[in-house]
Each structure stands twice: as structure tokens, then as C-alpha cells.
Amino acid sequence: MRGIRRFGLRGKLSPRYLGPFEVLERVGAVAYKIALPPRLAGVHDVFHVSNLHKYIHDPEHILSFEPSEIPEDMTYEEFPAYIIDREVRKLRNRKIPYVKVRWSNHNDREATRELESAMREHYPHLFENLD
Incomplete structure (x- = not known):
């Protein structure tokens, strides 16, 4: 599983990571196809490895996926x-x-x-x- 880094906007106002998401397959030497939830259906599902963050497995860690509230225009307020x-x-x-x-x-x-x-x-x- 991997989280997507700096998804949507770039720069200082972008969210740091979304996810974790399951890696479906490796596409080429430096790209991965990710299983995205239905709310992100309009987003291309292949990402360069530099945009992904590795998940380090911990047997005691229970993943509870809580979808974050991201508006359709992919923006959020930062301070x-x-x-x-x-x-x-x-x-x-x-x-x-x-x-x-x-x-x-x-x-x-x-x-x-x-x-x-x-x-x-x-x-x-x-x-x-x-x-």
C-alpha cells in the first residue's frame, strides 16, 4: 500500500499525502497503477514513484480508512x-x-x-x- 504524495495542487498549499491505497501493478520502471476510491474516479490512476510514499508494515497497525473531505475542485484552506x-x-x-x-x-x-x-x-x- 502506498499514499499518494502532493495530490492535486502543487506547492505550499497542497495536502501532504492521501491514502493509503493498494498498488495494483507496476507500469514501467518508475510508475505504479494505484487502486483509487470511486470519489477519485476522474483522476488518472498511474503515478510516478516520486509521488508515492512507502507504507512500512507493522503487524500491530490497523488501517482504518477515513475518507478525507476534499472538495471537487481539489482545494483546501491552509494557514x-x-x-x-x-x-x-x-x-x-x-x-x-x-x-x-x-x-x-x-x-x-x-x-x-x-x-x-x-x-x-x-x-x-x-x-x-x-x-
Whole structure:
């Protein structure tokens, strides 16, 4: 069984994994055909190995599949969890402040650099303990 990585949208607002799903067959050297549930019938069922996450078998682990609520347009709302770091970049005669943001449902490796002014405008609560 494997979970599908970054299904649907790409980038920082994509869900990390969906699944687990059963591997039906290997298609070529680096692709697998996955058994998808009926609600994903419109999705092509062959995925590159880089989009799959291996399931490590544990005899005590009981798989209980709870279908996640994914709208038809494959989007969901995400929010910034906290600010990891601050940085000021110089561009000729200007200084541009950036913040490194950890987003919900993602780890620190997937954090992104955002303009500090935009983050202050939309998420002022993130700066309460920083100033």
C-alpha cells in the first residue's frame, strides 16, 4: 500500500499525502497503477514513484480508512503556523524584510519565504511575540 504524495495542487498549499491505497501493478520502471476510491474516479490512476510514499508494515497497525473531505475542485484552506526566521535582503538601495513561515500540515523543510509586510497585513497575530 502506498499514499499518494502532493495530490492535486502543487506547492505550499497542497495536502501532504492521501491514502493509503493498494498498488495494483507496476507500469514501467518508475510508475505504479494505484487502486483509487470511486470519489477519485476522474483522476488518472498511474503515478510516478516520486509521488508515492512507502507504507512500512507493522503487524500491530490497523488501517482504518477515513475518507478525507476534499472538495471537487481539489482545494483546501491552509494557514501559517508560525514564523521560523526573519531576514532582510538588500536590493540596490532598498532593504526588503522577509520572514520564513511554517505552514499548517507541512514540516520546517517545506517552509517558505514571504514578504514581511504582506504577512503582517494578513496574519498580524504571528508577530505578537516577535516584536
